[in-house]
Amino acid sequence: MKRLCTLVAAVLVSTSLTLRAQAEETINYITAGGIYLENIQKAYLDPVGKQLGIKWSVETNDVDTPVRVQVQSGAVTTDLVEFGASTCALGGAEGLYEKLDYSVIDNSELAPGTFSDYYVGSTIYSMVIAWNPKKVPNPPQNWADFWNVEKFPGTRSLYRNAFYVLEAALLADGVPKDKLYPLDLDRAFASLAKIKPHIKAWWASGAESQQLVREGGIDMIGMFNARAQSVISDGGSLAYTFNEGLIDFGCWSIVKGTPKKDLVMKVLAEFVKKEHQADMTLLSNYGAANTKIEETGKIPADLAPLLPTSAENYPKQIVTSAEWWAKHGAEAKERFDQFLAE
Amino acid sequence: MSLATPQSLDYPSGDVSATSLNREALAGNARREARNLALLTFPAFSLTFVFVVLPVIWLFALSFVEKGQFGLGHYERMITYSSYSKILFTTLKISGIVTVICAVLGYPVAYLIAQLPGRLAMAFIALIIIPFWTSVLVRSYAWLVLLTDAGPVNQTLMWLGLVDQPVSLLFNETGSIIGMVHIMLPFFILPVYAVIRSFDWRLLEAASSLGAPPVSAFLRVFLPLSLPGVLAGAVLVFVQCLGFFVTPAVLGGGKVTMVSMKIASNVQQYFDWGAASALGIVLLFCVLSILYIGHRLFDLDRLLGVR
Numbered sequence: 001m002k003r004l005c006t007l008v009a010a011v012l013v014s015t016s017l018t019l020r021a022q023a024e025e026t027i028n029y030i031t032a033g034g035i036y037l038e039n040i041q042k043a044y045l046d047p048v049g050k051q052l053g054i055k056w057s058v059e060t061n062d063v064d065t066p067v068r069v070q071v072q073s074g075a076v077t078t079d080l081v082e083f084g085a086s087t088c089a090l091g092g093a094e095g096l097y098e099k100l101d102y103s104v105i106d107n108s109e110l111a112p113g114t115f116s117d118y119y120v121g122s123t124i125y126s127m128v129i130a131w132n133p134k135k136v137p138n139p140p141q142n143w144a145d146f147w148n149v150e151k152f153p154g155t156r157s158l159y160r161n162a163f164y165v166l167e168a169a170l171l172a173d174g175v176p177k178d179k180l181y182p183l184d185l186d187r188a189f190a191s192l193a194k195i196k197p198h199i200k201a202w203w204a205s206g207a208e209s210q211q212l213v214r215e216g217g218i219d220m221i222g223m224f225n226a227r228a229q230s231v232i233s234d235g236g237s238l239a240y241t242f243n244e245g246l247i248d249f250g251c252w253s254i255v256k257g258t259p260k261k262d263l264v265m266k267v268l269a270e271f272v273k274k275e276h277q278a279d280m281t282l283l284s285n286y287g288a289a290n291t292k293i294e295e296t297g298k299i300p301a302d303l304a305p306l307l308p309t310s311a312e313n314y315p316k317q318i319v320t321s322a323e324w325w326a327k328h329g330a331e332a333k334e335r336f337d338q339f340l341a342e
Numbered sequence: 343m344s345l346a347t348p349q350s351l352d353y354p355s356g357d358v359s360a361t362s363l364n365r366e367a368l369a370g371n372a373r374r375e376a377r378n379l380a381l382l383t384f385p386a387f388s389l390t391f392v393f394v395v396l397p398v399i400w401l402f403a404l405s406f407v408e409k410g411q412f413g414l415g416h417y418e419r420m421i422t423y424s425s426y427s428k429i430l431f432t433t434l435k436i437s438g439i440v441t442v443i444c445a446v447l448g449y450p451v452a453y454l455i456a457q458l459p460g461r462l463a464m465a466f467i468a469l470i471i472i473p474f475w476t477s478v479l480v481r482s483y484a485w486l487v488l489l490t491d492a493g494p495v496n497q498t499l500m501w502l503g504l505v506d507q508p509v510s511l512l513f514n515e516t517g518s519i520i521g522m523v524h525i526m527l528p529f530f531i532l533p534v535y536a537v538i539r540s541f542d543w544r545l546l547e548a549a550s551s552l553g554a555p556p557v558s559a560f561l562r563v564f565l566p567l568s569l570p571g572v573l574a575g576a577v578l579v580f581v582q583c584l585g586f587f588v589t590p591a592v593l594g595g596g597k598v599t600m601v602s603m604k605i606a607s608n609v610q611q612y613f614d615w616g617a618a619s620a621l622g623i624v625l626l627f628c629v630l631s632i633l634y635i636g637h638r639l640f641d642l643d644r645l646l647g648v649r
Contacts, residue, residue, distance in 0.1 A: 063610045160596040201513040202596025217490045330611045334423065337607060341425035341599055
């Protein structure tokens with residue numbers, strides 16, 4: 001009997017211990033990897049985790065396939081995701097994400113267009129024209145220049161993706177900035193065919209684009225602004241312009257059916273605050289969806305010219321349409337693969 | 343022993359039943375052995391069935407499902423867009439080229455190592471296996487640095503005066519093939535080495551004592567007996583090449599698309615397993631056809647020592 005009592009006591013104690021351990025909830029989060037994750041960790045996960053008593057389990061992925069599998073099969077293990085805007089827009093339209101509660105999340109400081117019923121903006125980035133100043137003394141200043149191989153000689157590289165590249169092709173062909181959408185696919189591919197023989201390599205990941213300009217013998221490239229900046233900060237020979245940069249933004253969504261919906265909503269309420277977004281900008285050179293980050297006093301004056309969101313840079317660029325890509329992405333990408341194989 | 347002869351009249355019945363008993367016992371033995379074999383192989387077979395055969399059947403079924411309904415859309419797309427047949431052809435071509443180069447480069451290496459004394463042979467085998475410990479991604483990026491226009495390979499070629507201008511070794515099929523050969527070579531060398539190692543060298547002595555010159559002793563005795571290793575290596579290399587992703591993606595500069603890359607992009611573009619599985623099924627069908635043709639032409643069973 002005594003032994004039984006001890007056993008019961010042991011079970012009770014261990015149960016209460018487990019309960020206490022569970023009080024610190026774990027949130028499963030999918031985001032991009034590498035340096036991006038390191039910065040996300042410092043700017044958001046560590047401070048917000050401490051504040052709300054949350055542990056993080058992070059998986060890195062650029063595509064929403066795992067979320068689709070989870071929602072389709074009804075076995076949701078991921079709570080929070082961060083993708084590119086068109087991925088969030090498409091997922092939201094297809095019912096992959098929970099509706100956001102803007103009485104919990106304060107969207108008053110967020111840039112218009114960077115939040116919707118199903119997603120809220122994180123970083124803002126831009127696909128810019130970059131070049132090696134040692135090889136290109138007279139650099140291209142817009143996509144038409146990039147397409148002009150006679151006036152601007154040198155090896156070229158572009159993103160191996162219909163997204164951004166079709167926009168660039170249309171701008172190079174003389175389509176005005178404000179008439180870009182809906183994209184004229186036939187015209188875009190005709191324009192792309194002109195530059196294709198001069199593209200030495202099509203890069204597939206941000207890290208690869210950096211590798212190409214450092215060691216791959218590429219003189220001119222379309223790449224993400226912070227990736228270009230990080231090559232320069234590491235002492236690489238590179239320069240870039242925000243002129244005709246193609247802006248897209250990262251976004252957070254809550255996976256439909258997660259049991260931790262309310263907690264994740266509170267997490268997002270923290271994530272959109274200017275303090276954290278300012279930290280992320282400071283670390284990454286990406287712009288922030290929160291337009292008030294400068295009010296925190298954390299952003300030094302010399303950082304502004306490097307941000308796609310600065311008052312000077314923003315008007316030079318074009319904001320890509322997440323809605324158009326959510327609707328026509330599959331067709332455009334299939335044609336792009338066909339174009340590359342021809 | 344003919345059963346047709348009316349022997350039951352001449353022989354005591356006991357003998358007949360003894361023979362039939364004997365036969366029954368033998369048959370019983372065979373049955374038991376077969377049963378034991380079946381029992382022993384059951385775990386392996388059931389694993390293969392559950393994790394290979396069933397998923398393939400499932401994939402096959404999925405390839406006819408489009409947005410939750412039956413449809414041939416995934417196959418229609420492969421006909422509408424010529425990129426699919428080009429990608430399949432590129433995949434088979436590159437895999438074939440890599441296999442042939444691996445055979446040409448790997449065979450002499452395996453031959454050499456098999457002749458070396460034990461410790462030296464071990465050292466060579468270690469040298470071949472060590473690169474396995476480095477990730478494929480890292481090795482592919484290493485080639486990216488080596489093969490650029492200003493990289494060491496082109497520098498050396500120009501210094502030697504073999505070429506006047508840098509050869510384009512990168513961001514094309516050449517680059518992909520160089521990288522893939524590097525990664526695949528051990529898969530060819532090791533099985534060939536294993537076969538040559540167990541070769542009975544007295545056969546060569548016998549051949550030369552019967553007057554065969556070294557070249558014909560090699561071609562008519564050694565080479566045919568080493569073919570099972572060559573074929574095993576070739577199949578290993580070829581099949582792995584069909585599924586290559588990282589190396590052609592990095593060294594092909596986006597200009598070389600292999601089936602695995604297209605499968606990945608289809609999963610992302612259509613969010614439909616069918617879009618990817620249809621392509622997998624077509625690849626499987628192509629490979630099985632190639633193996634069947636090879637089988638009819640070269641009698642693979644005999645070469646692989648199956649019978």
